[in-house]
Amino acid sequence: MPALPPVSHPRRHALLALALAGICAPLLAQTTAWPTKPITLVVPFPAGGGTDLVVRALQPRLQKELGQPLVIDNRAGAGGTLGSALVARSTPDGYTAGVATTSTHAVSVSVYPKLPFDPAKDFAYAGFIGTSPYVLATTGALGKPDTKALLAALKAKPEGFSFASVGAGTVSHLLGEQFKGVAKVPLVHIPYRGAAPAYTDLISGQVQLMFDNPAGLVPYIRAGRIHAVATTAPNALLAGVPTFQQQGMAGFDQSLWYGIVFPAQTPKAVVERFNQALNSVLSDRAVAAELAALGVNAAPGTPDALQAAVVRDTAYWGRIAKAVGARVD
Incomplete structure (x- = not known):
């Protein structure tokens, strides 16, 4: 069989482009059509x-x-x-x-x-x-303390308080640990599998403190079942709640x-x-x-x-x- 003539460079490039297009077309179509x-x-x-x-x-x-x-x-x-x-x-x-x-x-x-x-x-x-900012919330049984009154209550009866978090290793947990360090009392950390079960125990008084975002807490705050002590940043949803900074406590602005x-x-x-x-x-x-x-x-x-x-x-x-x-x- 006689040898086929060599393909010219322009033609070779065109054939290669066609081949690649045939390979890539289904993938490109799949991506551009997303989601299907x-x-x-x-x-x-x-x-x-x-x-x-x-x-x-x-x-x-x-x-x-x-x-x-x-x-x-x-x-x-x-x-x-x-x-x-x-x-x-x-x-x-x-x-x-x-x-x-x-x-x-x-x-x-x-x-x-x-x-x-x-x-x-x-x-x-x-x-x-x-x-979203964070809110320090307390069980309704504690009344409506500000940060100064809460710190005084913690120091007066340190064994009577624990704090909830939405899970070990979350910001909710770290802020609780940070607050524990400021209070200089041995608060017990109680981690939960998310916010909802933690709210249940906060409302009932099984735990006394919790840092979390307003999204889930606000309905219970408005109903008077828990109290918002302070926020880490101003928020229209909690316009009447002062920030930590406004209450003289630095380091809580996350x-x-x-x-x-x-x-x-x-x-x-x-x-x-x-x-x-x-x-x-x-x-x-x-x-x-x-x-x-x-x-x-x-x-x-x-x-x-x-x-x-x-x-x-x-x-x-x-x-x-x-x-x-x-x-x-």
Whole structure:
């Protein structure tokens, strides 16, 4: 058989381009068509807590924006790290996402020596949802103390107080430990699997103190079942509650952020599409008002901004965790 003539460079390049197009076309079509089926959004805390309420406020609008159902999957435990680990191990096809918080992605690395994921490597960051201050709440049986009166009560009967958190190794936990250090009393830490069960025991007086976000606490505060002593930052939802700084207590000015993450290696086009949808929803005045009613300030932004916050806050909370000796084995 006679040898075929060599293919010219232009023709060879054209054939190669066609071949690559044939290979890439299905992948490109899959990405540009995303989503074509329901998306699972893992919330690493129980239903009824602050994080869950924030996500459910966004769910209907996000579903409309994306054109597919957004299925909320509550996977609580270990301060939110169990659900976050599930997201990290999921197939990076864009159909499993997770809610990230300061606790799960900035604090956890400093307090869990055997953390089952690496916040810096195992996630594709999609963007912020919003930010929220923390509130120090007390059981209604204590009346309505300010920080000075509460510190006096703690010192008068230190064995009579314990503090709840939404999970060991969360910001809720670290702020409690920080307050314990200021009070100089042996407060007992009682960790819960999320906010909802902690609220139950705070209301009943099984525990006496708790740091958490306004989202879940405010209904009980307004009903008089628990009392808001101080906030870490001004918030319209708790306009009558003074900040720690206003009460002369420095070092309590932290806020929590909420964001959305996908498993690492999720196509960039998918992450960017979700970011566009999320920012569109957050820019809606009605959504912003609904979040504000939960004590959350909507914070549209870029994936890079969320990733930068993880890096910054990992260093910040690492110093706090070391100072209070917070470790979870």
